[in-house]
Amino acid sequence: MAARTPVIAGNWKMNTDVESGTALAKEISELSGDVSGVDKIVCPPFVSISSVTSAMSGSSIQIGAQNVSANSDGAFTGEISTSMLQGLVSHVIVGHSERRALNGETSDQVAAKAITAAEAGISPILCIGEDLSVRQAGNASSFVAHQLEASLDGYADWDSLIVAYEPVWAIGTGEAATSEQAQEMTAVCREVIRKLAPSAADSVRVLYGGSVNSGNVAELLAQPDIDGALVGGASLKAEEFSKLIAAAGSD
Numbered sequence: 001m002a003a004r005t006p007v008i009a010g011n012w013k014m015n016t017d018v019e020s021g022t023a024l025a026k027e028i029s030e031l032s033g034d035v036s037g038v039d040k041i042v043c044p045p046f047v048s049i050s051s052v053t054s055a056m057s058g059s060s061i062q063i064g065a066q067n068v069s070a071n072s073d074g075a076f077t078g079e080i081s082t083s084m085l086q087g088l089v090s091h092v093i094v095g096h097s098e099r100r101a102l103n104g105e106t107s108d109q110v111a112a113k114a115i116t117a118a119e120a121g122i123s124p125i126l127c128i129g130e131d132l133s134v135r136q137a138g139n140a141s142s143f144v145a146h147q148l149e150a151s152l153d154g155y156a157d158w159d160s161l162i163v164a165y166e167p168v169w170a171i172g173t174g175e176a177a178t179s180e181q182a183q184e185m186t187a188v189c190r191e192v193i194r195k196l197a198p199s200a201a202d203s204v205r206v207l208y209g210g211s212v213n214s215g216n217v218a219e220l221l222a223q224p225d226i227d228g229a230l231v232g233g234a235s236l237k238a239e240e241f242s243k244l245i246a247a248a249g250s251d
């Protein structure tokens with residue numbers, strides 16, 4: 001089995017403005033721009049994509065978007081299409097739990113976004129994860145398996161896919177999943193991929209997300225089915241984010 005290159009992706013969410021985002025990008029680029037052996041991605045707000053790209057030019061840090069429409073064009077006020085993002089980003093987050101919870105996104109819609117993005121040559125970072133009540137009821141594995149399968153309905157471009165297991169109860173709470181819990185669930189995700197596309201299961205990167213920081217990243221990355229991290233809060237602090245990149249990289 002070919003080794004999977006780890007991924008550290010930062011989701012800035014609705015934080016930073018153009019000026020502060022550009023400054024943050026510059027700092028990250030200076031600290032981590034040359035680290036190899038890891039795919040490094042930052043996902044700023046749409047309005048900062050151009051300036052963040054300029055601030056990071058010459059580095060190997062890639063840029064992602066935080067969302068995309070499944071529609072190609074037309075009367076969708078406030079939405080951003082894949083063709084608008086082509087050439088600007090290499091990745092896009094789809095199905096983040098905040099969009100599922102706050103914007104009512106369904107797994108069907110997430111699947112449509114992932115398919116549209118991949119067709120445009122933009123790699124989807126597809127998020128799934130259970131909330132606390134599901135975990136407490138002992139249903140985390142079956143919930144996540146169903147959610148992932150539904151979110152990949154009709155999806156075919158396995159080379160470009162990144163999956164992010166993000167338990168809702170761990171996002172932004174400071175309470176990360178244990179490495180055992182994260183391993184168990186990323187393995188569940190990999191088995192879903194194996195069922196849908198047997199030949200892709202060992203090459204698709206499966207990330208963990210939820211309160212990752214420099215204190216817990218090494219243990220999480222040491223798990224056999226965890227290929228990196230999707231990072232919220234810690235991606236807004238250049239030094240902390242760079243420590244995560246350093247932990248995943250080879251120099």
Ligand code: PEP
Nearest residue numbers: 171172209210211232233
């Ligand atoms: C996220 O929002 O994807 C996330 C993982 O956030 P945090 O790292 O802040 O928990």
